[in-house]
Amino acid sequence: xxxxxxxxxxxxxxxxxxxxxxxxxxxxxxxxxxxxxxxxxxxxxxxxxxxxxxxxxxxxxxxxxxxxxxxxxxxxxxxxxxxxxxxxxxxxxxxxxxxxxxxxxxxxxxxxxxxxxxxxxxxxxxxxxxxxxxxxxxxxxxxxxxxxxxxxxxxxxxxxxxxxxxxxxxxxxxxxxxxxxxxxxxxxxxxxxxxxxxxxxxxxxxxxxxxxxxxxxxxxxxxxxxxxxxxxxxxxxxxxxxxxxxxxxxxxxxxxxxxxxxxxxxxxxxxxxxxxxxxxxxxxxxxxxxxxxxxxxxxxxxx
Amino acid sequence: xxxxxxxxxxxxxxxxxxxxxxxxxxxxxxxxxxxxxxxxxxxxxxxxxxxxxxxxxxxxxxxxxxxxxxxxxxxxxxxxxxxxxxxxxxxxxxxxxxxxxxxxxxxxxxxxxxxxxxxxxxxxxxxxxxxxxxxxxxxxxxxxxxxxxxxxxxxxxxxxxxxxxxxxxxxxxxxxxxxxxxxxxxxxxxxxxxxxxxxxxxxxxxxxxxxxxxxxxxxxxxxxxxxxxxxxxxxxxxxxxxxxxxxxxxxxxxxxxxxxxxxxxxxxxxxxxxxxxxxxxxxxxxxxxxxxx
Numbered sequence: 078x079x080x081x082x083x084x085x086x087x088x089x090x091x092x093x094x095x096x097x098x099x100x101x102x103x104x105x106x107x108x109x110x111x112x113x114x115x116x117x118x119x120x121x122x123x124x125x126x127x128x129x130x131x132x133x134x135x136x137x138x139x140x141x142x143x144x145x146x147x148x149x150x151x152x153x154x155x156x157x158x159x160x161x162x163x164x165x166x167x168x169x170x171x172x173x174x175x176x177x178x179x180x181x182x183x184x185x186x187x188x189x190x191x192x193x194x195x196x197x198x199x200x201x202x203x204x205x206x207x208x209x210x211x212x213x214x215x216x217x218x219x220x221x222x223x224x225x226x227x228x229x230x231x232x233x234x235x236x237x238x239x240x241x242x243x244x245x246x247x248x249x250x251x252x253x254x255x256x257x258x259x260x261x262x263x264x265x266x267x268x269x270x271x272x273x274x275x276x277x278x279x280x281x282x283x284x285x286x287x288x289x290x291x292x293x294x295x296x297x298x299x300x301x302x303x304x305x306x307x308x309x310x311x312x313x314x315x316x317x318x319x320x321x322x323x324x325x326x327x328x329x330x331x332x333x334x335x336x337x338x339x340x341x342x343x344x345x346x347x348x349x350x351x352x353x354x355x356x357x358x359x360x361x362x363x364x365x366x367x368x369x370x371x372x373x374x375x376x377x378x379x380x
Numbered sequence: 381x382x383x384x385x386x387x388x389x390x391x392x393x394x395x396x397x398x399x400x401x402x403x404x405x406x407x408x409x410x411x412x413x414x415x416x417x418x419x420x421x422x423x424x425x426x427x428x429x430x431x432x433x434x435x436x437x438x439x440x441x442x443x444x445x446x447x448x449x450x451x452x453x454x455x456x457x458x459x460x461x462x463x464x465x466x467x468x469x470x471x472x473x474x475x476x477x478x479x480x481x482x483x484x485x486x487x488x489x490x491x492x493x494x495x496x497x498x499x500x501x502x503x504x505x506x507x508x509x510x511x512x513x514x515x516x517x518x519x520x521x522x523x524x525x526x527x528x529x530x531x532x533x534x535x536x537x538x539x540x541x542x543x544x545x546x547x548x549x550x551x552x553x554x555x556x557x558x559x560x561x562x563x564x565x566x567x568x569x570x571x572x573x574x575x576x577x578x579x580x581x582x583x584x585x586x587x588x589x590x591x592x593x594x595x596x597x598x599x600x601x602x603x604x605x606x607x608x609x610x611x612x613x614x615x616x617x618x619x620x621x622x623x624x625x626x627x628x629x630x631x632x633x634x635x636x637x638x639x640x641x642x643x644x645x646x647x648x649x650x651x652x653x654x655x656x657x658x659x660x661x662x663x664x665x666x667x668x669x670x671x672x673x
Contacts, residue, residue: 106474110472112473112477157656158655158659159655162655162659165473165477166610166659168415168417169415169603169610169651170651170655172603173603173647173648173651174648176599176603176644176648177649180644183641184639184641295485298481298482298485305478309474338493339496339497341492342489342490342493342497343489343493345485345486345488346485346486346489348485349483350482350486352482353463353464353479353482353483356468356478356479356482357468360471
């Protein structure tokens with residue numbers, strides 16, 4: 078029976094992993110406005126790549142890097158045909174990608190052991206230090222989350238990030254300014270998916286067991302909810318919403334429900350209704366993105 | 381050769397169902413220019429309504445249950461549009477896509493709560509199939525093909541020979557121009573959702589009769605219908621029909637070469653190749669705006 082403290086530590090570790098996922102999808106969806114439904118696939122690609130390599134004896138850090146790289150590479154391949162087209166196409170192709178990834182995890186049994194899952198994934202270790210308890214792993218999780226947060230914030234406030242926001246607001250206008258929006262969009266997708274790959278690796282080496290059921294579309298939807306409620310484009314909002322929703326989701330497990338009520342379905346129903354209401358009535362989220370205003374140049378104002 | 385003929389017929393049967401789903405999808409795209417992610421889930425709900433009416437409790441005749449389900453599902457489609465899409469018609473594009481995905485999750489969850497997550501079947505009486513040449517076909521499959529052709533013919537008549545059809549085409553072509561001409565575009569969009577959802581219910585119920593029912597089937601219908609739509613050309617109703625048949629045939633012939641567990645991934649593969657090669661689809665014109673008809 079796990080003590081209450083270890084439950085809290087476990088919750089915190091899950092929050093750091095989901096925090097990374099949220100910041101990653103926020104970069105793709107919240108900042109750039111790309112509708113990506115395959116986020117869970119990139120998370121799964123990171124998890125499986127890293128887990129399989131580590132089981133073959135590769136040190137965690139390099140296995141993780143390979144997972145990040147493969148997630149980014151597949152994002153690149155996905156982006157080539159879709160990002161030249163209207164946003165709708167990316168949505169459906171990433172949706173299809175999510176299903177292809179799940180089919181691979183499930184059906185390529187000689188590699189992934191299919192629905193039986195991969196047990197015995199080695200704990201993460203770095204420079205001889207093994208993160209083999211939840212407390213130690215929390216340290217790794219917090220460091221990774223901080224790193225991802227800092228990278229995302231730096232990107233957001235760089236010229237690159239401003240172009241991404243511009244693409245979200247009015248892609249034609251950004252194009253008219255001479256930017257190759259296709260390249261900016263593809264980079265946003267690659268960076269965000271790479272971050273999702275990192276989250277996947279952390280998850281695999283924390284739980285030490287993965288199976289296809291951890292990487293379903295429902296997860297992507299859950300991260301959607303976090304971003305829409307937190308405030309699309311705002312990383313801090315994404316983290317606050319992650320804390321709230323992951324806690325809420327884990328807390329809902331302790332509420333006893335009548336026998337006939339499927340708790341997973343109930344959660345899906347409630348969160349779905351919540352997302353529709355928020356999108357319609359609070360479109361900028363509860364912690365909205367700060368409006369960036371630039372001081373107008375004196376002579377510009379006069380002319 | 382015999383196997384080829386059999387797989388081809390299986391493909392035509394699957395294609396008939398996908399075509400029905402794709403047409404509704406495409407009509408909505410034509411009118412609102414957005415992908416209705418909830419379409420497959422609406423089809424799934426339609427199938428479960430037939431199940432509820434025909435088997436549990438009410439014991440209605442299957443044909444009657446089928447028609448009633450189409451009516452009820454049409455109302456559901458209109459309701460979803462009214463609640464989740466209409467308030468966002470002038471919002472950024474991400475917003476209606478988000479509510480559509482949310483709506484599909486809500487529908488899946490509701491069905492899971494009411495009917496349970498396990499696989500259900502219609503328990504149709506097993507009848508001997510017919511042997512036509514080398515091909516074996518069951519009575520249910522005959523009904524699928526006839527029903528699908530019947531609905532397509534009705535839709536064709538509606539779109540080309542009635543005033544309502546003309547109005548639907550006008551709204552799909554240019555919604556503001558249609559409004560200036562005095563058409564009530566909100567009403568016509570509701571009608572489009574009603575027709576699309578009724579056809580979706582038909583396709584969902586036919587899939588249920590041919591195979592089985594599961595709350596997660598909606599998602600697969602969404603992706604396959606979309607693959608059919610992209611193949612035929614987004615916004616082109618006839619393209620969607622051809623696309624649906626092509627996807628069904630490709631899937632079933634594909635089983636010849638690859639293990640059946642990968643069957644569902646064929647549609648996605650076609651979708652991605654098509655986007656690389658010719659994103660406007662077979663019948664869509666490049667550079668010009670896709671229109672209904």
